[in-house]
Amino acid sequence: MRRHVIVIGGGIVGLAVARELAMRRGHSVTVLEKEAAWASQQTGHNSGVIHSGLYYKPGSLKARMCVAGNRSMIEFAKDRGIPVDICGKLVVATDDAERPALRALLDRAQANGVPARMVTPAEAREYEPEVAPAAALRVESTAIISYRAVCESLAADLAASGVTLHTGQRVTGITSTAGRPRPEIVVQASSLEVRGDALVNCAGLHSDRIARLAGVNPGVKIVPFRGEYYELRAARTALVTGLIYPVPDPAFPFLGVHLTRMIDGSVHAGPNAVLAMRREGYRWRDVSARDMADTLSYPGFWRFARRHYRAGVSEVVRSLSAARFAASVARLVPAVTEADIVRTGAGVRAQVLSRSGALADDFVIRTAPRQVHVLNAPSPAATAAFEIARHVAGQLTD
Ligand SMILES: Cc1cc2nc3c(=O)[nH]c(=O)nc-3n(C[C@H](O)[C@H](O)[C@H](O)COP(=O)(O)OP(=O)(O)OC[C@H]3O[C@@H](n4cnc5c(N)ncnc54)[C@H](O)[C@@H]3O)c2cc1C
Numbered sequence: 001m002r003r004h005v006i007v008i009g010g011g012i013v014g015l016a017v018a019r020e021l022a023m024r025r026g027h028s029v030t031v032l033e034k035e036a037a038w039a040s041q042q043t044g045h046n047s048g049v050i051h052s053g054l055y056y057k058p059g060s061l062k063a064r065m066c067v068a069g070n071r072s073m074i075e076f077a078k079d080r081g082i083p084v085d086i087c088g089k090l091v092v093a094t095d096d097a098e099r100p101a102l103r104a105l106l107d108r109a110q111a112n113g114v115p116a117r118m119v120t121p122a123e124a125r126e127y128e129p130e131v132a133p134a135a136a137l138r139v140e141s142t143a144i145i146s147y148r149a150v151c152e153s154l155a156a157d158l159a160a161s162g163v164t165l166h167t168g169q170r171v172t173g174i175t176s177t178a179g180r181p182r183p184e185i186v187v188q189a190s191s192l193e194v195r196g197d198a199l200v201n202c203a204g205l206h207s208d209r210i211a212r213l214a215g216v217n218p219g220v221k222i223v224p225f226r227g228e229y230y231e232l233r234a235a236r237t238a239l240v241t242g243l244i245y246p247v248p249d250p251a252f253p254f255l256g257v258h259l260t261r262m263i264d265g266s267v268h269a270g271p272n273a274v275l276a277m278r279r280e281g282y283r284w285r286d287v288s289a290r291d292m293a294d295t296l297s298y299p300g301f302w303r304f305a306r307r308h309y310r311a312g313v314s315e316v317v318r319s320l321s322a323a324r325f326a327a328s329v330a331r332l333v334p335a336v337t338e339a340d341i342v343r344t345g346a347g348v349r350a351q352v353l354s355r356s357g358a359l360a361d362d363f364v365i366r367t368a369p370r371q372v373h374v375l376n377a378p379s380p381a382a383t384a385a386f387e388i389a390r391h392v393a394g395q396l397t398d
Helices: 012-023 061-080 096-112 121-127 147-160 204-213 234-239 289-296 299-320 322-332 385-397
Strands: 003-008 027-032 089-093 116-119 135-139 143-145 164-166 171-177 184-189 193-196 198-201 221-232 243-246 258-261 267-270 341-353 364-368 371-376
Touching (some): 003 012, 003 184, 012 027, 061 143, 061 147, 061 385, 096 116, 121 135, 143 147, 147 164, 171 204, 184 198, 198 204, 204 221, 204 341, 204 371, 221 234, 221 289, 221 299, 221 322, 234 267, 243 322, 267 322, 299 341, 322 341, 341 371, 364 385, 371 385
Parallel strands (some): 003 027, 003 198, 027 164, 089 243, 198 371
Antiparallel strands (some): 089 135, 171 184, 184 193, 221 267, 243 258, 258 267
């Protein structure tokens, strides 16, 4: 008997899961997305980088799925004619104090099987003429793409393979019934009721709420961290050839403000990381009393805030000051000044925070009978989407 699976969320993870299930025999699939278009939240507001897998703890889901995902995403793009550029990237230590952390990154790259090597400052300038590093790491497999374009292609494939796709359908209720001849999951959406045999929650910024709606205590909370971008003025984009990253702070799962040449040729600087006052709060003025109460009533948030308030204050100041933002960028490319950057969009990361105040640094995927909940899928989940999808489909089968 065919099994009908309902996928909630039409970002890259939900669409990739729908594709994986549709490719496996014995499934029919419905995707429910609340927005009018696919990839409207995290997926459509990211840096467009196909990460190499450099940063993540060896053996973690992020490490394994990012390294494999780098290959599967590039292969998919090439197969579908989606523009992709394997431009590689440079991680630059801006002073001697950062050398040990850069060395540790190289060790991690080697443990994860990522093609990376130390380069001299002179070699670094062959890749990026405007950098002036104390030391640098070159990674070859990092690439750039438009994840919106990937999602458009996925949605077209899904429609062609008979998957039922609904946009504009916000999920508001989920019940499980004993049902005859077999149990059912009933999902209420804006103007639809969908009955299925199983459920996959890929609701990104709302995935903890969807889990609760489905009767599962996620045990953690999503805290939204906005990442704001500036872009280089068109006349100054030649300052950056590809991707230039700082040495990351190991206390945070965010990579630090970096320079990214996008697939359309523009150059973005960012993202920073500030607490968003709405789960989908792309600007300071986007505030939701419900979302704020949710964050502020969570003991994990206060434990996190106490531990990291200095970094938090500094991020807020940088968010409000173009001069401070430009100064961060100039650490990577000294020629960049405040006059060279203009504010552009932002994305909001769905980041799981535990009750102890720790940011989950791996993907978190929980199962319940006939349900899989993708609870923590921040970066590099766009890169790893096809691998997450394989894992989720396996969990549903098991
Ligand atoms: C600033 C920023 C930069 C990033 N850069 C990169 C990068 O360069 N490379 C990389 O690999 N990753 C990057 N990431 C991470 C990457 O974008 C995410 O990991 C990925 O997009 C997660 O996809 P998703 O499908 O889980 O979530 P989303 O794209 O957020 O999709 C979830 C979907 O669920 C829908 N939804 C929510 N609630 C409901 C409901 N009740 N009913 C119906 N639908 C609902 C939402 O509308 C949304 O479309 C970045 C993220 C951010 C924020």
